Amino acid sequence: MKQNKASHLLDKFLAAQKAGKEIYFDADEIDDILERLEDREDYTHYEAILSLGLRLHPGSTELRIRQCKLLIYKEEFNQALDLVDSISDAAHLELDLLRLECYCALDQYHKVVSYIEAHLNDDREELEEVFEYLAPIISDMDMNEETSDFIQRGLKIFPNNMILKDELCLHLEAIxxxxxxxxxxxxxxxxxxxxxxxxxxxxxxxxxxxxxxxxxxxxxxxxxxxxxxxxxxxxxxxxxxxNDNFEKAIEVYSDIIDTDNSLRDRITPLLAECYIKQEKYEEAYRLLKKHLSEKETNSVEDISTFLNFIRCCMETERETEATVILNKALELYPDNIRLLSILAIKYTEDGKDKEAKEITEKLFRLIDEANDSLVDNAESLFQTAQYLNLKNDIREALKYYLKILNIDPKMPLITMYIAMAYLSLGDIEAFNKYYNLTPQEELADFFNKSGIDLDDLLRNLESKHIEPENLTKEYLKNKGHRN
Missing domain, CATH: 1.25.40.10 (Tetratricopeptide repeat domain)
Known part of the structure; x- marks a missing residue:
């Protein structure tokens, strides 16, 4: 009934506004309209109605409180605090809450603490309401020390308060x-x-x-x-x-699409990733091809979708299509490290050494200037280095390995890859340097997976009877070690 009345009053206001006429409401009616607008989160006419109410009823505490809230919403905290302090009703809890909110926003948390300590012996329900109101506000202000202090103070007084425990949980997650x-x-x-x-x-x-x-x-x-x-x-x-439960993930993603087809664009790339993990590249290819074909020519798409589609094309021997989508992706993301790494590989495959060198130089320059995840960049470079190594382009692969070491020195086995590259180039001194930098547990893992006999390798090195160009082939031929 109250909402219907408020809606009717709002209609009267809008009609009068359209006709250019002044209209009268009592303070309670204005308050009802504003409450209705807040419930609907519709602030289109909020300020105009509040302004009317304050002109008609300048002494209304309730309307002045709403004015305070509006000022706080607009982050005009000094003005809001001045207004709160000017309202004569000193025993009004809502005014206290707004005043404390302004203190927090103005970096005056010590005044909040003083208020709490001064009211420890007052009405317990009102004090608990203060903690419940203020805890999420302080937390949203990224005041970690103050948030922790405030919640702990509250829980000391109200140990079973669920709102405070909820806020504590969120705060611990945030830190x-x-x-x-x-x-x-x-x-x-x-x-x-x-x-x-x-x-x-x-x-x-x-x-x-x-x-x-x-x-x-x-x-x-x-x-x-x-x-x-x-x-x-x-x-x-x-x-x-x-958790590697790709079949079940596919079931859930498929169910989401069946339940709400409007989510298809969002879910399809995730679904395709599950198929890729199962090496069902044809299924992933069909999903992503349809997904990308429904997009506008120059629409922005998540980079991982392009990368996954390129991979599916390569795995299903659709090299021409992979090139087309690579060029499209590069138009949208001309400085993406992973796309440029793929382009460097393609130029190498096509024998375009000059272009491959230019892309490599651009890659390294972008990485030096990058502000994004260096680890992600290192992973992209590693895939390119492994490909170059497989193609026996050891010198170019070594450039990538050394760059990876520079940006992600903790990458497993990176020093061993560098060592083996130098060994393949016949540089025994450099091999020894990076071999000795490799942790013992990583050495054992490398030689166990590679099929290379460590003792035989060391004997050959000591006698200098080595055939370095073939030493890493077996390791790199293993598909699981190229990713």
């Missing part, structure tokens, strides 16, 4: 204490075992700690509480994918 967040989340679930939000939160936390089995289990519990949350299903499918 990277995932184990601590999981512990608190389990406490929340103990109190409310049928909360889809808590189970979803627990699954997300486990996924962040790469414990995908437990994440999937938590998501399954969440889905028993509410099976309509699409984001939950997407994250579950991701965890299944990360």
């Amino acid at each position: 990277g204490d995932i184990d601590g967040a999981i512990k608190i989340c389990n406490e929340l679930i103990d109190k409310n075992p049928y909360s889809v939000d808590y189970w979803f939160m627990l699954g997300r936390l486990y996924s962040m700690s790469a414990d995908y089995e437990k994440a999937i289990e938590a998501f399954d519990f969440a889905l028993t509480c509410d099976d309509s949350d699409i984001e939950l299903k997407i994250l579950k499918a991701y965890c299944l994918y990360m």
Whole structure:
């Protein structure tokens, strides 16, 4: 009834505004209209109606409070604080809450602490409301020390408050204490075992700690509480994918598309990745070809979609199509490290040594200037280096290996690849240098997988009777070692 009345009042205001006429409402009617607009999150006429109300009823505490909220929403905190302090109703809890919110925004947390300490013996329900109101606000302001202090103060007084524990869980997640967040989340679930939000939160936390089995289990519990949350299903499918359960991930992704076809564009590339992991390149190729063909010619697509489609084309012997999509991707992402790495390989295959050298120089320059993930860049360069090595272009491969060492010195076996490249070039001194830099456990792994007899290699080196050009071939021929 109240909402219907507010809607009717709003219609009267809009009609008067359209006719250019002034209209009268009492303060409560203005407040009802504004409350209705807030509920609908429709702020189109909010300021105009509030302005009218303040002209008609300049002394209304409720309307002035709404004016304070509007100023805070517009981040005009000093003005909001001045207005709060000018309102004479000193015993108004809502005014206290707004004042404390302004203190936080103006980096005056010490005043919040003073308020809490001054009201420890006052109404407990009102004090608890202060903590519940302010905790998420402080947390959203990225005030880590203050957030931790405020939540701990609140839990010391109200140890069973679920809102504060919820905020503590989110805060621990934000500062990277995932184990601590999981512990608190389990406490929340103990109190409310049928909360889809808590189970979803627990699954997300486990996924962040790469414990995908437990994440999937938590998501399954969440889905028993509410099976309509699409984001939950997407994250579950991701965890299944990360847990190498590709068949089940395909089932979940397919179910999402069947449930909501509007998500097809978003889900199709994820579904294709599952098929690629199963080496079902033809299925992935068909999915991605249809997906890309439905896009506008110059529409921006996630780079991984292009990369996966190029890989599917190569794996299914569609080299011409791979070249076409590579060129299209390069038009959209001309400085992408992974695309340029593929282009360098293509030029090498085509015998275009000059172009390959130019792309390599561009790659290295971009990496030196890059602000994105160096590890991702190193992985892209590594794939190119391995290809060049397989093609017996050892000198070019070595350039890549050395660049990788520079940007990601912790990459497993990188010093051993450099050592073997130098060995293939007959540089025994450089081989010894990088061989000795390789950790013993990595050496054992390398020679175990490569099929090279370490003792025989060392004897040949000592006698200088070596045939270096063939030493890495068996290792690199293994498909699993080229990725």
